[in-house]
Amino acid sequence: MTCELCHGDGGVVLWQNGLCRVVSVDEPGLPGFLRVILNRHAREMTDLDEGDRAAFMAVVFGVEAHARRCLEPDKMNLASLGNLTPHLHWHVIPRWRDDRHFPGPVWAPARHDAPVPAGRVAACAAMTSSLAAALGPVR
Amino acid sequence: MTCELCHGDGGVVLWQNGLCRVVSVDEPGLPGFLRVILNRHAREMTDLDEGDRAAFMAVVFGVEAHARRCLEPDKMNLASLGNLTPHLHWHVIPRWRDDRHFPGPVWAPARHDAPVPAGRVAACAAMTSSLAAALGPVR
Numbered sequence: 001m002t003c004e005l006c007h008g009d010g011g012v013v014l015w016q017n018g019l020c021r022v023v024s025v026d027e028p029g030l031p032g033f034l035r036v037i038l039n040r041h042a043r044e045m046t047d048l049d050e051g052d053r054a055a056f057m058a059v060v061f062g063v064e065a066h067a068r069r070c071l072e073p074d075k076m077n078l079a080s081l082g083n084l085t086p087h088l089h090w091h092v093i094p095r096w097r098d099d100r101h102f103p104g105p106v107w108a109p110a111r112h113d114a115p116v117p118a119g120r121v122a123a124c125a126a127m128t129s130s131l132a133a134a135l136g137p138v139r
Numbered sequence: 140m141t142c143e144l145c146h147g148d149g150g151v152v153l154w155q156n157g158l159c160r161v162v163s164v165d166e167p168g169l170p171g172f173l174r175v176i177l178n179r180h181a182r183e184m185t186d187l188d189e190g191d192r193a194a195f196m197a198v199v200f201g202v203e204a205h206a207r208r209c210l211e212p213d214k215m216n217l218a219s220l221g222n223l224t225p226h227l228h229w230h231v232i233p234r235w236r237d238d239r240h241f242p243g244p245v246w247a248p249a250r251h252d253a254p255v256p257a258g259r260v261a262a263c264a265a266m267t268s269s270l271a272a273a274l275g276p277v278r
Contacts, residue, residue: 040237044215046204054205065185075225079218083234083242086214095222103222106248 003088005039015132019055022063024128029100030093031116031124032071036060038088045080060090064135067094070127144226145180154271161202163267168239170255171210171263175199177227184219186255199229205273206233209266
């Protein structure tokens with residue numbers, strides 16, 4: 001079976017280094033949803049050596065820090081699941097009390113379908129635009 | 140509002156150090172589900188300094204490594220969500236192709252309710268029993 005994250009970017013690439021890339025993904029109702037994807041194929045965090053694991057997590061936390069600075073969300077959610085696509089990738093998801101799934105995880109059924117406030121959509125766009133500059137030092 | 144993870148253990152404590160504790164939680168249909176909970180109250184990973192963040196993640200990855208060694212699950216899932224309980228805690232969840240939610244996240248609706256194989260229940264009990272010895276060096 002071909003791996004979609006080995007053979008494709010998995011989203012719009014916002015930043016990358018030799019180890020991993022950060023992509024934005026278009027998840028309806030969840031603006032600002034980013035993923036940090038390992039470039040090479042590996043299945044679990046404990047398949048990486050300690051150096052790569054720490055470097056990969058530093059990018060995840062760098063993305064979280066940038067999203068928090070730009071968006072001041074009510075909570076950040078981080079997850080490495082990969083049941084369907086067992087190629088290491090982290091979901092980095094800003095959450096708001098009024099988002100569709102809150103306080104449930106984004107994978108739980110939506111609780112309502114109210115539109116996302118326009119200001120938040122704009123702030124998320126600005127966050128993704130400024131991510132590469134913010135992550136510069138992690139490289 | 141009182142924080143339930145400041146005022147309670149959050150499960151059966153299997154191991155702890157000055158920073159965090161590992162607890163087993165009784166999630167129906169999901170044997171081997173563990174949580175790593177920060178002892179003090181903090182909301183986001185990026186609220187921790189780098190040293191505590193790395194030490195906390197080392198425990199999360201130590202738990203993952205132990206669960207994999209003991210259980211050989213089809214996938215490991217890791218998540219820090221905390222929308223309902225914004226006190227840092229990681230879900231460390233061994234997943235199997237035949238578990239109730241697979242390949243969905245455990246927070247998605249169950250796909251079936253077949254019983255967990257008895258051998259897996261026993262293996263998970265052995266995994267939790269041996270966790271403290273396995274994590275010893277992390278302390």
